[in-house]
Amino acid sequence: MQPVKVGLLGLGTVGGGTVNLLARNGDEITRRAGRPVEVVHAAARHPERPRTCSTEGIRLTSDPFEVVDDPETEIIVELIGGEGLAKELTLRAIDRGKHVVTANKALIALHGNEIFARARERGVTIGFEAAVAGGIPIIKAVREGLVGNRIEWLAGIINGTANFILTEMLYAGREFGEVLAEAQRLGYAEADPTFDVDGIDAAHKLTILASIAFGIPLQYDKVYCEGIGHVSREDVEYARELGFRIKHLGICRRDEDGIGLRVHPTLLPERQLLANVDGVMNAVMVKADPVGPTLYYGAGAGAEPTASAVVADLVDVVREFTLEPENRVPYLAFQSHSLSDDPVLPMEAVETAYYLRMLAKDQPGVLAEVTRILGDSGISIEAIIQKQPGPGAEDVPIIILTHRVRESQMNLACERIEALEAIQGQLTRMRVETLA
Amino acid sequence: MQPVKVGLLGLGTVGGGTVNLLARNGDEITRRAGRPVEVVHAAARHPERPRTCSTEGIRLTSDPFEVVDDPETEIIVELIGGEGLAKELTLRAIDRGKHVVTANKALIALHGNEIFARARERGVTIGFEAAVAGGIPIIKAVREGLVGNRIEWLAGIINGTANFILTEMLYAGREFGEVLAEAQRLGYAEADPTFDVDGIDAAHKLTILASIAFGIPLQYDKVYCEGIGHVSREDVEYARELGFRIKHLGICRRDEDGIGLRVHPTLLPERQLLANVDGVMNAVMVKADPVGPTLYYGAGAGAEPTASAVVADLVDVVREFTLEPENRVPYLAFQSHSLSDDPVLPMEAVETAYYLRMLAKDQPGVLAEVTRILGDSGISIEAIIQKQPGPGAEDVPIIILTHRVRESQMNLACERIEALEAIQGQLTRMRVETLA
Incomplete structure (x- = not known):
């Protein structure tokens, strides 16, 4: 031929x-x-x-x-x-x-x-298989393999550089800046690491994944995007004590009101497969009806894995040469005339559980005040750790895990907690997903 | 339409x-x-x-x-x-x-x-997507997503019942028979569990996976097949001490001499993702050039996940209705006129590392004799544990991990060790894969 x-x-x-x-x-x-x-x-x-x-x-x-x-x-x-x-x-x-x-x-x-x-x-x-998660055939899996499913949510480690940094912070107990410098030396991170570290690259990929999952037009400007620059070794360590790992995830979820699109550091239960995807590797978990949870893992970048995806697309195109366009797999998984206008939710309307860390004066009643504010805001507490002050320090770290709550409610509660006289500086907050 | x-x-x-x-x-x-x-x-x-x-x-x-x-x-x-x-x-x-x-x-x-x-x-x-690993789109991933790759090996947990039993043995510390009875009660195992427990079902699926990976005709009769009935709680526990988990895997690997096709209990390093696929879930890991390792995880059985795969195939067929047959994805991934005649190796010619467990009389020199036999057979030792005799017992358990060796060499060495006067009964042996 x-x-x-x-x-x-x-x-x-x-x-x-x-x-x-x-x-x-x-x-x-x-x-x-x-x-x-x-x-x-x-x-x-x-x-x-x-x-x-x-x-x-x-x-x-x-x-x-x-x-x-x-x-x-x-x-x-x-x-x-x-x-x-x-x-x-x-x-x-x-x-x-x-x-x-x-x-x-x-x-x-x-x-x-x-x-x-x-x-x-x-x-x-x-x-555009090569545009998302390198060599993992995730576009094909979602568009074709799960064609019979209603996709509920999708969560992915879709930036290898960020995952490498978080993995090193966990296993080597090192700080963000130090690991970033090493990643740059190893060629995992660019000289200007903004795209990877601030989540922009992940947000591009999430935009594409969300569209093929839910059949919505591409809406990059509506993705909430938070990088990993503020994740500290301390948080990695506290998360571990609580049985969690911190991963930088792109998440899209369809709720009654609309679709949440977000990229941010996330605490995951340590027994979750996704929590065990380490180094520069990528993985995407998809929850769908009727298939349930599925996960796709592989190298997310690099010449060879990306070339693998490019060639897969080339062969698909070759096969589809003779196919009438209406019989081809649609670009965004759904036929163009039947894309959905489900709204993308503002981040304030998204619900997640939270990890909160704050420094409090070592005096009676502080914890009571904090928990009262959370209770008044309708926020249930899943776990609390109060630590001894660090060596030479006077303030005590308090770590709280909450149940799921709307971001807007959490914003208000955090403002009120930060206004407490006994609380020092700003709260550290990170979202928690059980992927259950 | x-x-x-x-x-x-x-x-x-x-x-x-x-x-x-x-x-x-x-x-x-x-x-x-x-x-x-x-x-x-x-x-x-x-x-x-x-x-x-x-x-x-x-x-x-x-x-x-x-x-x-x-x-x-x-x-x-x-x-x-x-x-x-x-x-x-x-x-x-x-x-x-x-x-x-x-x-x-x-x-x-x-x-x-x-x-x-x-x-x-x-x-x-x-x-026939639904025939292998239920809802995981593994046929599509291998045939189409990895179309540009030369596949080196593939290893999968492809029977949910066997995986459920091994998972329970690990986490609940229970014996095979006890867990099997529970699996039957829960409906995970059939009244006649032979197909699942003896590996026949997994061998069927491996036959299919090997053909689409390597482009060889389907050769079920050449699959080496060993079930999980002889895996004891003790072995699960010793494996854990050594940093391994026991999983029932279907493995196909292409070496210079030919292709190994085998289903057997396997020790996997505990940090491997595949070692952490628990319960009734399935997963298949594929190592290929250039993509490297990729892994596909999901529910391997049940009405809903299987229906997901059936519908995916239906839609693919609908799309291909108008495609000339030579442009369709070939049944076994490769065009029928270019299937490979690479031979399937007899099990004796397959190389793996081994876990050996034996009971020895508590007397000096036994370990020296055992290690001498292994050395003479060209088998290198990776680790040895010698245990105290169990309560009321006189014999000491010896556990050995070896480096990779041909099965035929290991057979001879095991015969010679079993013939030692100080060794009680038969050796327990299981294969070890690092998937590196």
């Missing part, structure tokens, strides 16, 4: 990994797909530079538009990242009637609605 | 669950699939009996051939189980040009080669 001819935009880490993979596993891929997949034309900013992959048989150019416009390329793989040029090239490829495969989570999270609308008009497929 | 019309063979637990699911989530399924999926004709042994599902709008019959022959049914869902009648009905449906979806692992493991050949001739699809 005729090989499928692919145009590649970007020959960096993932681009090189994809070319290598197609060469190394070319035989197995052809035996599965029924026809070979070949990169025939590729764009790199500096085509003359040495590469991590062989570029034999591939025309190289510094102009990505040349690859898109090349009549020979049937599928365009977009691996240059960013939103500006990547978007322009993607739309141009669509206009040329070409299918597009991308690993670009920002592109899909921010411009996916527009891109999918254009692709639908032109009857082409957009593959 | 026109609804897809399904004929259902079997209205028991899974059949009823499937009808219920199509009713309960019908709206979401239609919004995803693009057209409704309707059961129009169903066969049950006793159609007049009360059902767990509403049968409104479904023609009922006691003759399954009537459903297969009904010109209105486009897809046949086979849920009657067993091999005889199920095979006959499946082949007849294929001959009538109908696609078939089945949850029947024995049917596929034992007769899949013949069924797929016939289906290929007639250009129809056979869906």
Whole structure:
């Protein structure tokens, strides 16, 4: 059979990994797909530079538009990242009637609605498995494997850098800044770690996961996003004493009133599988009716795992070439005319349990005041630990786990507790999920 | 759009669950699939009996051939189980040009080669996601999600009953027989538990997984199969002391010489995710190049999770209706003309690490003799524990963990150790996998 001819935009880490993979596993891929997949034309900013992959048989150019416009390329793989040029090239490829495969989570999270609308008009497929959780086939699992399910919630460790940092804080007992520096040395974290550490990258991925889970349009701007910069070694340690691990999760949940979309540090019971996903690994847990809980685990980043997802999308596109568009798997899992307008809830309307930590003067009655405020605010207490003052310190740490409560109620209660004369400075608060 | 019309063979637990699911989530399924999926004709042994599902709008019959022959049914869902009648009905449906979806692992493991050949001739699809690991979309993940990978090995907890029993033995410190009786009371184990406890059910599923992982024909008769009946509370406890958990695994691994296919109790390091999959839950870990390790977790049995997989297959079939057969996902992941003839290794040629337990007379020099035999057989020792004799006992338990060694070498060494005058009775041996 005729090989499928692919145009590649970007020959960096993932681009090189994809070319290598197609060469190394070319035989197995052809035996599965029924026809070979070949990169025939590729764009790199500096085509003359040495590469991590062989570029034999591939025309190289510094102009990505040349690859898109090349009549020979049937599928365009977009691996240059960013939103500006990547978007322009993607739309141009669509206009040329070409299918597009991308690993670009920002592109899909921010411009996916527009891109999918254009692709639908032109009857082409957009593959983005590589944009979420690297090599884990999570898009496929949710869109196709769980097609018969009503998804209730989904919670994922979807940023490897943040998970590496939290894992090191737990097992090596080190502080955030120290571990971040090491992650940068090891190449797990960028020189500017904002995207990973502040949760922006995770929020992009959650945006995509929520849309395919609930059939809602992509709404990145409605994701509540909190990073891990404020998680202290102390909190990691107290959480452990209480039988919990702190993980940076992206969570979407459908309630009666609407859908909560949030990225934040989260306490998880230590026996939960998700709490035991360590290092740079990713995992996504999905709770759905009728299948119940399922979990998908694997490497969330890196050239090789991402290339695995890119090639999976390429083969899917090859298989769907001859399929009428209405019989293809819809971009966001649901047919475009039947997307849902379920509202995304403001964070104040979301319910979770809480971990609270505060420093109190070592004097009688403080705990009574704090618990009274919680009680008055309708907040039930699950557990309390009051510690001895640290060496040389006079204030005592109080740690409280609450039952589920609306964020808005918790905000009010926290303000009132912070206003107490016996409470020092601000409360530390983190959300708790049992995933039960 | 026109609804897809399904004929259902079997209205028991899974059949009823499937009808219920199509009713309960019908709206979401239609919004995803693009057209409704309707059961129009169903066969049950006793159609007049009360059902767990509403049968409104479904023609009922006691003759399954009537459903297969009904010109209105486009897809046949086979849920009657067993091999005889199920095979006959499946082949007849294929001959009538109908696609078939089945949850029947024995049917596929034992007769899949013949069924797929016939289906290929007639250009129809056979869906069997529900046959392996219930609601976990593992067939889809391996066949499609990992399509770009060369799979190295796969290891799975693929029988919920056996996993429930081992979990209870670990956490409740109870003996096999006692827990089995409870599992039967709870409905997790059949009155005749042979299929689950002896590993036959797991061997069926492993047969299927190995074929889609490596592109080999289905070869159930070559699976080495050992049940959990001989796992004692003592072994569970010693394993725990050594930092391991005992799980009943199906494992297939591709080595230079061929492919190992085996089901047996296995010691896993306690920090491995797979070691923490408890109760009736299933999970499959896949190691592949380039994606690395990935893991898929969920409910492996039960009406609801199995129905989830049946419906996923139904929707896939609906989507592929209009696809040329050569563009469909191949039955065994690889195109039929390019299946591999890699040999399946006899168990004697398979390499694993071992856990050995023996009872020795409490006299000097025994340990030296045992370790000498192992050394002479080229078997390296990873750890040894020698225990005090139990209360009232005179013999001392010796527990040894070895490095990887060929089964044939271990057989010889065990014979020689058992022949020692100071060793009482037979050695207990179990395989150890680090999954690294």
